[in-house]
Amino acid sequence: MRYFLTALVLLLVVVVSLVGWRGSKSTKPPLEVFPDMDRQYKLRPQAGNGFFASGSSSQAYVAGTIPRGAPYRDVPVNTGRLAGTTNFVQTIPVPVDEPLLRRGRQRYQIYCTPCHGAVGDGRGIVTQYGLVAVASFHEPRLVKMPAGEIFHTITKGKNLMGAYGAAIDIPDRWAVVAYLRALQRSRLAVEEDLPESERAALSVN
Numbered sequence: 001m002r003y004f005l006t007a008l009v010l011l012l013v014v015v016v017s018l019v020g021w022r023g024s025k026s027t028k029p030p031l032e033v034f035p036d037m038d039r040q041y042k043l044r045p046q047a048g049n050g051f052f053a054s055g056s057s058s059q060a061y062v063a064g065t066i067p068r069g070a071p072y073r074d075v076p077v078n079t080g081r082l083a084g085t086t087n088f089v090q091t092i093p094v095p096v097d098e099p100l101l102r103r104g105r106q107r108y109q110i111y112c113t114p115c116h117g118a119v120g121d122g123r124g125i126v127t128q129y130g131l132v133a134v135a136s137f138h139e140p141r142l143v144k145m146p147a148g149e150i151f152h153t154i155t156k157g158k159n160l161m162g163a164y165g166a167a168i169d170i171p172d173r174w175a176v177v178a179y180l181r182a183l184q185r186s187r188l189a190v191e192e193d194l195p196e197s198e199r200a201a202l203s204v205n
């Protein structure tokens with residue numbers, strides 16, 4: 001009986017403290033055990049805001065922003081194909097310069113090296129863990145492959161290879177294609193590529 005009374009009093013205290021003050025008014029903020037995301041550092045649309053020079057929280061679109069659902073332009077840079085056809089473009093449709101190759105190497109080393117290997121021979125690290133049939137870029141078929149088709153393979157993937165279109169944007173995809181061409185070229189150099197003056201130094205006996 002003694003315990004029952006103690007338990008009853010405790011229960012009363014708990015019940016009253018939990019629900020007893022419902023409806024009573026207080027000017028103090030409520031005790032929050034789990035605040036969840038009731039208060040956030042966020043900007044409300046159309047509200048004034050001192051952070052931006054314009055004094056508004058809503059900002060104009062960045063120049064060149066394309067609205068979702070905007071008409072997709074069927075041009076070689078976007079598709080890797082000649083406009084209105086299914087034929088792949090042979091060459092890279094953007095200017096190829098050193099910054100592009102450097103960017104391509106950097107992207108290639110992130111996205112392609114694990115499978116295709118740093119030199120593009122298809123012997124990346126994953127081949128030691130079960131993925132065996134990775135293409136080598138030095139196969140004659142891939143050396144002759146139109147640039148647009150390589151671009152398309154990066155965009156959509158091919159057989160065992162997944163699509164990288166979502167991860168690598170269009171300019172970067174062309175940069176990767178350019179670097180891939182450089183890798184292929186690295187194994188196809190001939191004596192005539194050297195200036196005449198330097199060929200003598202090359203002679204091997």
Ligand code: HEC
Nearest residue numbers: 111112114115133134135150153154158159160161164176
């Ligand atoms: C997860 C592993 C993996 C990654 C990462 C990967 N590939 Fe591949 N790739 C493959 C495999 C496997 C094949 C062979 C596909 C087949 O024909 O079965 C292949 C084939 C290819 C081919 C030849 C397609 C053809 O028509 O035969 C090209 C070109 C290619 N990859 C380019 C790339 C480029 C560029 C990247 C980086 C953006 C890349 N791959 C990243 C696994 C990968």
